[in-house]
Amino acid sequence: xRNLTAKELREMWIKFYVDKGHALIPSASLIPENxxxxxxxxxxxxxxxxxxxxxxxxxxxxxxNIQKCVRTGDIDEVGDDFHCTFFEMMGNWSLGDYFKKExxxxxxxxxxSPEYLAIPKEDxxxxxxxxxxxxxxxxxxxxxxxxxxxxxxxxxxxPKENNWWILGSGVGPCGPDSEMFIDTGKPKCSVDCSPxxxxxxxxxxxxxxxxxxxxxxxxxxxxxxxxKNVDTGFGFxxxxxxxxxxxxxxxxxxxxxxxxxxxxxxxxxxxxNDDTKxxxxxxxxxxxxxxxxxxxxxxxxxxxxxYVLRRLIRRSINCxxxxxxxxxxxxxxxxxxxxxxxxxxxxxxEKCEHIEQTIREENDRFSKTxxxxxxxxxxxxKFTQGGVLNGKTAFRLYDTFGFPLELxxxxxxxxxxxxxxxxxxxxxxxxxxxxxxxxxKVFKGGLADSSIQTxxxxxxxxxxxxxxxxxxxxxxxxxxxxxxxxxxxFDFNCDHKMTDEEKKRVExxxxxxxxxxxxxxxxxxxxEEARKSGALGVFENKYGDKVKVYxxxxxxxxxxxxxxxxxxxxxxxxxxxxxxxxxxxxxxxxGVIESEA
Ligand code: SER
Numbered sequence: 123x124r125n126l127t128a129k130e131l132r133e134m135w136i137k138f139y140v141d142k143g144h145a146l147i148p149s150a151s152l153i154p155e156n157x158x159x160x161x162x163x164x165x166x167x168x169x170x171x172x173x174x175x176x177x178x179x180x181x182x183x184x185x186x187n188i189q190k191c192v193r194t195g196d197i198d199e200v201g202d203d204f205h206c207t208f209f210e211m212m213g214n215w216s217l218g219d220y221f222k223k224e225x226x227x228x229x230x231x232x233x234x235s236p237e238y239l240a241i242p243k244e245d246x247x248x249x250x251x252x253x254x255x256x257x258x259x260x261x262x263x264x265x266x267x268x269x270x271x272x273x274x275x276x277x278x279x280x281p282k283e284n285n286w287w288i289l290g291s292g293v294g295p296c297g298p299d300s301e302m303f304i305d306t307g308k309p310k311c312s313v314d315c316s317p318x319x320x321x322x323x324x325x326x327x328x329x330x331x332x333x334x335x336x337x338x339x340x341x342x343x344x345x346x347x348x349x350k351n352v353d354t355g356f357g358f359x360x361x362x363x364x365x366x367x368x369x370x371x372x373x374x375x376x377x378x379x380x381x382x383x384x385x386x387x388x389x390x391x392x393x394x395n396d397d398t399k400x401x402x403x404x405x406x407x408x409x410x411x412x413x414x415x416x417x418x419x420x421x422x423x424x425x426x427x428x429y430v431l432r433r434l435i436r437r438s439i440n441c442x443x444x445x446x447x448x449x450x451x452x453x454x455x456x457x458x459x460x461x462x463x464x465x466x467x468x469x470x471x472e473k474c475e476h477i478e479q480t481i482r483e484e485n486d487r488f489s490k491t492x493x494x495x496x497x498x499x500x501x502x503x504k505f506t507q508g509g510v511l512n513g514k515t516a517f518r519l520y521d522t523f524g525f526p527l528e529l530x531x532x533x534x535x536x537x538x539x540x541x542x543x544x545x546x547x548x549x550x551x552x553x554x555x556x557x558x559x560x561x562x563k564v565f566k567g568g569l570a571d572s573s574i575q576t577x578x579x580x581x582x583x584x585x586x587x588x589x590x591x592x593x594x595x596x597x598x599x600x601x602x603x604x605x606x607x608x609x610x611x612f613d614f615n616c617d618h619k620m621t622d623e624e625k626k627r628v629e630x631x632x633x634x635x636x637x638x639x640x641x642x643x644x645x646x647x648x649x650e651e652a653r654k655s656g657a658l659g660v661f662e663n664k665y666g667d668k669v670k671v672y673x674x675x676x677x678x679x680x681x682x683x684x685x686x687x688x689x690x691x692x693x694x695x696x697x698x699x700x701x702x703x704x705x706x707x708x709x710x711x712x713g714v715i716e717s718e719a
Contacts, residue, residue, distance in 0.1 A: 123239055123240055123241050123242075123304075123364060123365055123367075124236075124238070124239055124240040124365060125365060125366065125367065126239075126362070126365040126366065127366070127375065128358075128362055128374070128375055128376060129465070131358065131361060131362055131365060132188060132212075132358075132466065134238060135186070135188065135212040135232075135356070136186055136187075136188070138228075138232055138238060139184075139186035139214045139228075140186060142184070142228065143184050144184040144185055144186040144214055144215075145181035145182050145184065145185055145186070145667070145668075146185075146186055146187060147181055147185050147186070147187045148187065149187060149188060149189045149190045149210075150163060150168075150169035150189065150190075151163070151190075151418045151419075152190050152191070152192055152414060152415055152418045152420075153418055153419065153420065153427060153604065154168060154169065155169070155603070155604070155605070157171065157576075159289070159291035159293065160289065160290060160291055161426055161427050161430060162191070162192035162193070162194075162427065162430070163189065163190065163191055163192065164191055164192065164193050164289065164290060165189070165191060165211060165213075165289070165353075165355055166187060166188075166189035166191070166211045166212075166213030166215075166353070166354075166355055167213065167215070167289075167295075167331070167333075167353040167355070168189075168191075168289065169189070170185070170215060170217075170353075171289075171294055171295060172683075172684065172685050173215075173217050174215075174217065174294075174295040174333050174347075174349070174351045174353065175294075175295055175336065175347070175349075176218075176347075176348060176349050177684060177685055178646075179217055180646045180668040180669050180670045180683075181667065181668050182217075182668075183216060183217045183218060183219035184214070184215070184216060184217075184219055184220075185214065185215045185217070186213070186214040186215075187213055187214075188210050188211070188212050188213070188358060189210065189211050189213055190208070190210055190414060190418075190467075191208070191209055191210065191211050192207055192208050192209075192411060192414075192415070192430075193207065193209070194207050194430055195290070197433075198554070200403065200404055200407045200408070201399075201400040201401075201403045201404050201407075203369060203370035203371065203372070204360065204363075204370065204371055205407075206359060206371060206407050206410075206411075207407055207408065207411040207434065208407070208410055208411035208414050208415075209357060209358065209359050210357075210358035210359065211355045211356070211357060211358065212354075212355070212356040212357075212358050212361075213353070213354050213355050213356070214352075214354045215351065215352060215353055215354070216351055216352035217349065217351055218349035218350060218351060220352065221332065221350055221352060222262045222263050222266050222300075222332055222352075223262075223266050225330050225332075225352045225354070226263065226266035226267060226270065226300070226330070227266070227270065229302060229328060229330055229354070230246075230267075230270045233246060233302060233327065233328070234246065239361070239365065241304060241327070243271070245304050245305050245307075246272065246276065246302065246303070246304065246305075247276045247277075247278070247302075247303045247304070247305050247317060247324055248267050248272060248276065248277055248278070248300055248301065248302050248303065248317075249277070249278040249279070249280045249284060249285055249300065249301045249303070249316075249317050249318070250263040250264050250267070250277060250278070250279055250280075250285060250298070250300045251263070251279070251280070251281075251282075251285040251286060251298030251299065251300075252279035252280055252281050252285065253279075254281065254282055256282075256335070256343070256344040257286075257297070257298055257335065257344065259279065260285075260298045260300070260332075263298070263300045263332070264277055264279075267300070276305075278316045278317055278318070280316065280317070280318050283318075284301075284317075284318045285298055285299050285300070285301065286298055286299065287299045287329070287331040287333075287353070288337060291340075292337065292340040293337050293338065293339060293340055294336065294337065295333040295335070295336050295347060295351065295353075296331075296333060296335050296336065296337055296344065297331055297332045297333040297334045297335050297351075298331075298332055298334075299329050299330060299331040299332065300329075300330050300332075301317065301326055301328070301329045301330075302326070302327050302328045302329070302330075303317045303324040303325060303326050303327060304324070304325045304327055304364065305323065305324055306322065306323055306324070306325060308321070308322060308323045309323070310323060311323065325360075325364070326357075326360070327356065327357075327360065327361060327364065328354065328355065328356040328357075328361075329354070329355045329356075330352060330353075330354050331352070331353040331354070331355070332350070332351070332352060333347065333350070333351040333352070333353050334346060334347055334350045334351070335347055359371040359374065359376060362374050362375075362376065372403045372406065372407075375462070376462060377403075377406050377407075377410075379458050379461070379462060380405075380406040380409070380410065380455055380458050380459060380462075381402050381403070381406050383454065383455055383458045384402045384405055384406065384445070384455070385402070387447050387451050387454060388402075388442075388445040388446055388447050389446075390445055390446070397444070398445065401441040401444050401445050402441075402445070404437060404438065404441045405438045405441045405442065405445075405452065405455070406455075408434040408435070408437055408438045408441075409434075409435075409438055409452055409455045409456070409459065409481075410459050411434055412431055412434050412435055412438070412477075412481065413456055413459045413460065413470060413477055414467075414470070415427065415430075415431050415434075416431070416473070416476070416477045416480050416481075417467070417469055417470050417473050417477060419602055421480065422435060422480065422483075422484045422487075432484065435452075435481055435484045435485070435488075436484070436488050436524050438452055439452065439485055439488055439524075440524070440526040443526065443528075443529070444526065444528060448485075449485040449488065449489070450481075450482050450485045450486075452481055452485070453477075453478040453479075453481045453482050453485075456474055456477045456478045456481065457471075457474055457478075460474050460477075488524060491523055491524055492523060492524060492525070494523060495519055495522070495523025495524065495525050496533070498519065498522075498523060499519060499525075499530070499533055502515050502519075503533075503534070503537050503539060506539055509538065509539055509540060510539065510540050510541070510542050511530070511534050511539050511540070511541045511542065512542050512545055513541070513542040513543070513544065513545015513546035513547070513548060513549050514545060514546075514549050516530045516541050516542070516543075516545070516546040516549075517545075517546050517549035517550055517553070520546075520550075521553065527541070527543070527546060575607045575608075575715075576605050576606070576607055577685050577686060577687055578687050578692055578693050578694075578715055579605045579607075579609070579610045579715060580605060580610075580682075580684075580685070580686055580687075581642060581674070581686045581687040581690065581692075581693060582610055582632065582693055582696055582713065582715050583603050583605070583610050583612055584672065584674060584678045584680050584682070584686070585631075585632045585635050585636070585674065585677060585678060585690065585693075585696070586610070586612055586628065586632055586696070586711065586713065587600050587612070587614070587658070587678065587680070588631075588635075588674075588677050588678040589627075589628045589629075589631035589632050589635075590614055590616075590628055590711075592631060593624050593627050593628050593631070594616055594620075594624065597615075598614050598615060598616060599614060599615055599658070600612065600613070600614055600658075601613040601614055601615055601704075601708050608714065609699070609712055609713065609714050610711075610712070610713050610714070610715075611710060611711070611712050612710070612711045612712075612713070613704045613708050613709070613710045614708065614709060614711075615707055615708055615709075616707070616708070616709045617707055619701070619703070619709070620701045620709065625698055625701055628698060629696060629697065629698045632696040633695060633696055635674065635675075635677045635690050636690045636691060636693045636694070636695070636696060637691075638675070638690065639689055639690060639691035640674050640675035640677065640689065640690045641675070641688065641689050642672060642673070642674050642686045642687055642688055642689060642690065643672070643673050644670050644671070644672050644673075644684065644686070645670070645671050645673070646668055646669070646670055646671075647668070647669065647671060648667060648668060648669070649667060649668075649669050649681075652669050652671050652681050655671065655679065656679060657671045657679045657680055657681050658678075658679065658680045658681065659680070659681040669681045670682060670683060670684055672684060672686055674690060693715050694715050694716050695715065695716045696713060696714075696715050697713060697714050697715070697716060698711060698712075698713050699712045699713055699714055700712040
């Protein structure tokens with residue numbers, strides 16, 4: 123396999139697909155804008171769901187990008203050689219254009235050609251879908267791999283658990299996939315050893331999903347999609363690790379500078395022992411993920427994305443404690459992370475100070491919680507009988523006050539007590555099971571139930587934006603928005619708390635536009651034309667060269683990916699539920715629509 127740097131790998135992926143007629147689109151935010159079913163963007167296809175379902179993409183039918191993603195389902199595995207909570211996914215898409223044959227030929231070329239990854243052909247192993255009641259055995263993929271010269275014995279037919287892809291929410295576009303692996307040459311672990319097993323013989327390098335079906339509800343049937351798509355995901359960190367001949371992603375250039383800095387702060391050697399290594403890896407992963415999340419607007423809170431961020435920072439503080447340094451010093455890692463990505467994500471450098479501050483403030487809040495926890499500990503210690511602090515209590519100290527087990531043990535020791543560690547582990551794993559079941563998901567209903575409502579709310583956001591500019595002035599702009607199937611949230615710059623009259627006027631303007639039953643129209647144009655036409659473009663860097671402009675009569679004109687309602691009358695009635703401060707100079711509105719239909 124070729125030796126590559128991160129920069130070379132990025133450029134190589136993009137060039138390969140741009141040369142094959144794909145338009146480069148930027149990475150979307152880590153916070154899914156119009157999908158209430160999950161907290162974070164978990165795959166490159168995630169921001170593209172409407173387009174995989176048939177909506178026209180302004181940049182065409184062939185797309186390529188490298189997308190920032192967060193997955194926290196395996197957070198407890200972080201610290202091993204490969205797991206990360208934040209990662210980048212190299213992706214390319216065919217939106218109803220080419221399909222299996224072309225895609226397999228390209229994947230094969232990218233993986234094996236000496237110009238690209240140059241993986242020896244004989245090391246390549248693939249899997250394809252074995253077929254079941256919802257879709258047939260994927261002979262098309264099988265034949266396509268055979269025609270590349272892959273031996274029969276290197277093509278594994280695997281069931282749905284391995285070779286079918288759908289978002290974690292269990293709804294949306296989906297289909298059989300074909301995964302690609304490198305055979306490490308290790309002996310088979312059993313006669314049944316296959317890429318489905320985790321013995322380490324086969325290392326996954328990429329996944330091509332053939333999204334030709336849709337699942338509208340979690341428990342509903344799989345139905346064919348009119349548009350047959352390709353969705354590809356190659357893990358950036360994973361491939362970089364292989365291409366730089368390292369045993370772990372933490373040994374690549376994406377992590378080494380962070381780990382060096384942790385060594386410097388802690389005065390400890392990374393390879394001192396397994397615990398040191400694991401704690402340093404957890405900090406490096408969690409702080410890297412936190413930097414990206416904060417840059418995309420997440421703040422530590424007790425709910426939703428903010429809760430995940432809080433957990434990542436607090437876990438890092440605990441690891442810092444174990445390594446013998448103060449949590450506030452974790453902020454020193456922020457410029458290191460920003461430096462690693464300075465040419466790809468320059469916004470990290472721009473936001474460095476804010477990110478450092480967020481981490482320091484969270485550390486202060488956590489210290490306060492810890493001192494409350496110490497008081498709680500004193501109380502329970504007094505009533506502990508038999509010299510053993512029970513496991514449930516130790517877990518509560520961890521869960522509510524963030525006490526790492528080591529801290530509880532130390533405090534207990536000072537009082538001549540021991541801690542029931544088995545009981546603690548049991549309580550911990552019971553809790554883990556519970557949270558795994560609900561991990562990353564925020565909304566119980568399916569995409570199908572929620573999509574009509576979120577589409578309407580999306581249109582309401584445009585009306586609200588226009589109304590706010592009318593009432594508060596033209597220098598008011600959207601600073602951010604977030605939609606769940608229940609409500610919209612809209613942030614905008616404004617230097618004062620809105621008066622009751624202003625709020626009423628905004629609400630009335632939105633409802634007037636709804637009552638006028640204005641058609642919502644969409645045109646495609648270049649970013650430059652859109653700007654000239656007077657369209658509001660809110661987050662300019664997130665669009666490609668071609669954009670969609672949504673017009674709502676004489677009320678609103680905005681650059682936006684959609685989708686939107688066809689007519690404002692579909693919205694029913696808008697109610698402004700809350701107006702509050704979001705951050706300095708930024709106000710936040712929460713609103714709902716009460717459909718009359
Ligand atoms: N969506 C697929 C994955 O995440 C391929 O991009 O693996």
